[in-house]
Amino acid sequence: MHYTDSHAHIYSEQFKPDRDDALRRAFDAGVTTIVMPNIDHTSVDVMLETEANYPERCFAMMGLHPCSVKQDFQRELYLVEDWLNKRPFAAVGECGLDLYWDKTTLPQQQEALRVQIGLAKKHRLPLVLHTRDAFQQTADLIEEAQDGTLRGVFHCFSGTKEEAERAIKLGFKLGIGGVATFKNGGAAQFLPGLSLEHLLLETDCPYLAPAPHRGKRNEPSYLPLIGLRVATLLGKTEAEVAEATIRNAQALFKL
Numbered sequence: 287m288h289y290t291d292s293h294a295h296i297y298s299e300q301f302k303p304d305r306d307d308a309l310r311r312a313f314d315a316g317v318t319t320i321v322m323p324n325i326d327h328t329s330v331d332v333m334l335e336t337e338a339n340y341p342e343r344c345f346a347m348m349g350l351h352p353c354s355v356k357q358d359f360q361r362e363l364y365l366v367e368d369w370l371n372k373r374p375f376a377a378v379g380e381c382g383l384d385l386y387w388d389k390t391t392l393p394q395q396q397e398a399l400r401v402q403i404g405l406a407k408k409h410r411l412p413l414v415l416h417t418r419d420a421f422q423q424t425a426d427l428i429e430e431a432q433d434g435t436l437r438g439v440f441h442c443f444s445g446t447k448e449e450a451e452r453a454i455k456l457g458f459k460l461g462i463g464g465v466a467t468f469k470n471g472g473a474a475q476f477l478p479g480l481s482l483e484h485l486l487l488e489t490d491c492p493y494l495a496p497a498p499h500r501g502k503r504n505e506p507s508y509l510p511l512i513g514l515r516v517a518t519l520l521g522k523t524e525a526e527v528a529e530a531t532i533r534n535a536q537a538l539f540k541l
């Protein structure tokens with residue numbers, strides 16, 4: 287079986303000592319394609335270097351993470367736009383809203399997301415959305431901007447059945463990661479009954495390692511554990527989940 291990891295920070299500093307080994311483990315585990323979200327200007331060089339070292343395997347996005355929306359966020363957005371004008375990317379992201387770490391920057395985060403929604407439309411690229419403690423506010427902005435051309439994924443989705451249905455109605459996929467394997471991760475509440483056509487698999491490595499690796503550094507080779515959990519909850523085979531989620535990722539990101 288083959289898998290696509292639709293959201294992995296494999297370029298992260300945490301992989302500096304053994305990035306090549308981690309990627310080799312991923313490929314050996316059947317994870318043949320990895321899509322990498324950008325954070326801000328500090329992550330661009332190493333992300334693009336990783337892409338260059340693994341062509342047709344690792345694909346870069348371009349965007350500004352909501353936790354990097356600081357006083358200089360407009361300068362960061364100019365850099366995002368400049369990069370999008372320079373060369374192809376798989377998506378605009380990761381972008382969105384995060385009210386877990388800092389609620390005081392919500393207006394700036396909303397402005398940054400609106401700008402990146404506009405860039406996604408302009409470049410006809412999908413949006414990869416980060417929505418920590420902010421699903422409703424993020425979905426409201428997407429709904430406001432949805433003209434039939436916006437598409438993308440609510441990454442690391444762990445919301446309610448109603449939120450899942452709203453995201454799908456907005457034309458977006460759900461990114462299912464390691465949280466789905468946690469005992470109280472919520473996946474058992476929203477996943478059953480959903481069609482595979484709406485789902486992507488992701489690790490969000492080095493964060494949120496699936497059980498039984500919870501609390502350790504996550505890596506793309508653990509993606510089949512997430513696929514197995516999704517298959518169990520949906521009453522499907524692992525192969526059905528792997529094939530459908532690869533197909534969904536290829537269509538969304540134009541891989």
